[in-house]
Structure formats: structure tokens, C-alpha cells
Amino acid sequence: GAVVSQHPSWVICKSGTSVKIECRSLDFQATTMFWYRQFPKQSLMLMATSNEGSKATYEQGVEKDKFLINHASLTLSTLTVTSAHPEDSSFYICSARPGLNYEQYFGPGTRLTVT
Amino acid sequence: RKEVEQDPGPFNVPEGATVAFNCTYSNSASQSFFWYRQDCRKEPKLLMSVYSSGNEDGRFTAQLNRASQYISLLIRDSKLSDSATYLCVVNRRTNFGNEKLTFGTGTRLTIIP
Numbered sequence: 001g002a003v004v005s006q007h008p009s010w011v012i013c014k015s016g017t018s019v020k021i022e023c024r025s026l027d028f029q030a031t032t033m034f035w036y037r038q039f040p041k042q043s044l045m046l047m048a049t050s051n052e053g054s055k056a057t058y059e060q061g062v063e064k065d066k067f068l069i070n071h072a073s074l075t076l077s078t079l080t081v082t083s084a085h086p087e088d089s090s091f092y093i094c095s096a097r098p099g100l101n102y103e104q105y106f107g108p109g110t111r112l113t114v115t
Numbered sequence: 116r117k118e119v120e121q122d123p124g125p126f127n128v129p130e131g132a133t134v135a136f137n138c139t140y141s142n143s144a145s146q147s148f149f150w151y152r153q154d155c156r157k158e159p160k161l162l163m164s165v166y167s168s169g170n171e172d173g174r175f176t177a178q179l180n181r182a183s184q185y186i187s188l189l190i191r192d193s194k195l196s197d198s199a200t201y202l203c204v205v206n207r208r209t210n211f212g213n214e215k216l217t218f219g220t221g222t223r224l225t226i227i228p
């Protein structure tokens with residue numbers, strides 16, 4: 001149990017285009033989903049926390065108009081990287097949590113390359 | 116200063132050896148503590164939670180010292196499959212009432228046959 005999927009697993013896009021990444025909890029309802037970013041040889045950095053039905057809370061330094069997060073249902077959250085640039089190339093990982101005192105379950109990640 | 120600090124390694128140890136990792140955290144409001152492992156180009160996976168009383172799971176032992184804000188992980192009788200990056204992770208509640216995991220940069224471990 002507690003499986004989280006992400007789609008796509010990797011994507012290559014051209015600079016200036018937008019990319020949408022989906023995060024799904026497959027066998028549980030996730031009241032909260034999280035989006036992380038990991039650059040090579042660096043730690044995972046939390047980008048935003050998303051509670052179902054409400055606006056995401058973004059971490060300092062993360063542009064909310066560039067990284068659009070939608071958490072419209074208890075099993076799906078999406079992250080859209082708008083007007084992507086090469087510096088947005090990174091490993092994007094989501095996680096989902098069934099409730100407040102539960103473990104976060106991580107998706108397999110999406111590797112984004114912007115050319 | 117980073118909120119979670121780890122020695123990045125790499126640690127290259129022979130199979131069967133015992134290896135210890137350390138981690139320090141700066142925010143005294145941190146509430147819970149974990150070790151995750153991350154394989155190359157994969158997502159992190161929870162290895163174990165860490166408690167002040169110390170906890171053991173098979174060959175793995177974790178310890179928390181709240182006074183020193185220090186967390187440790189000990190791996191005994193290391194196996195080739197233990198090769199991975201070990202992430203020290205702390206959890207705290209933010210001003211917005213959310214819980215936030217903060218990850219260390221990880222310690223790279225390679226077990227040598």
C-alpha cells in the first residue's frame with residue numbers, strides 16, 4: 001500500500017514552454033501533497049505544500065506564478081512549470097500524506113530537462 | 116548555516132564493516148527525525164525514524180540527542196545492497212501550521228566487496 005505515482009518520469013522541453021507534472025496517490029487519499037526539487041548533488045528542497053481544495057503554500061524563493069500547483073482532488077496534484085528555462089532543469093519529486101501524523105510517501109520523481 | 120548538516124562523504128567501506136553517520140540540526144523546534152536512503156536517480160525511501168531512546172531495526176541503529184541536536188545512524192555488518200546516499204531529515208511545524216521536512220545533503224556510502 002501507500003503508492004504514489006508521478007507522470008511523466010522524464011521530460012525534455014524547449015525553453016519558454018510549459019510542462020505539467022502529475023502526482024497521484026494510488027491507494028490512499030492524500031489530504032496534503034508536497035512538491036520538492038533536487039538539483040544534482042544537492043538535497044531535496046521543499047517547493048510548496050498543497051492541501052486539497054486550498055491554495056498551495058510556497059517556500060521562500062519559489063515563484064508561485066512560475067510553479068503552478070493544483071490539488072483539486074484527494075488523489076491528484078499537478079505542478080506546472082511555466083515558461084521553463086534551462087535553470088529549471090531538475091529532479092522534481094512529489095510526496096503525499098494520508099493525514100497529519102502519517103509518513104510522507106514519495107513518488108518516483110520526474111526528471112525535467114529544459115533545452 | 117544549513118538547517119541540517121551531514122558529512123557528504125563518500126564513505127567507502129568493506130563489506131561486513133560497521134559504519135556510522137552523523138548529522139546535526141540547527142532548529143531546536145524540530146519535532147521528529149528520520150533517516151532516509153536514496154539510490155542514484157531515485158526517490159528517497161524512509162529507512163527509520165529516530166527517537167531519543169534510540170531505536171534499532173535489524174542491522175541499523177539510530178540515536179537522537181536533543182540537547183546536542185545530533186542524530187546518528189549505525190550500520191552493522193554492511194552489505195553491498197547498503198550502498199546508497201543516506202539522508203538525515205528533520206520535521207517541524209511551520210508558521211503556517213504545515214509540517215515541513217528538511218533534508219540534509221546526504222552521505223554517500225559505497226560498500227566494497
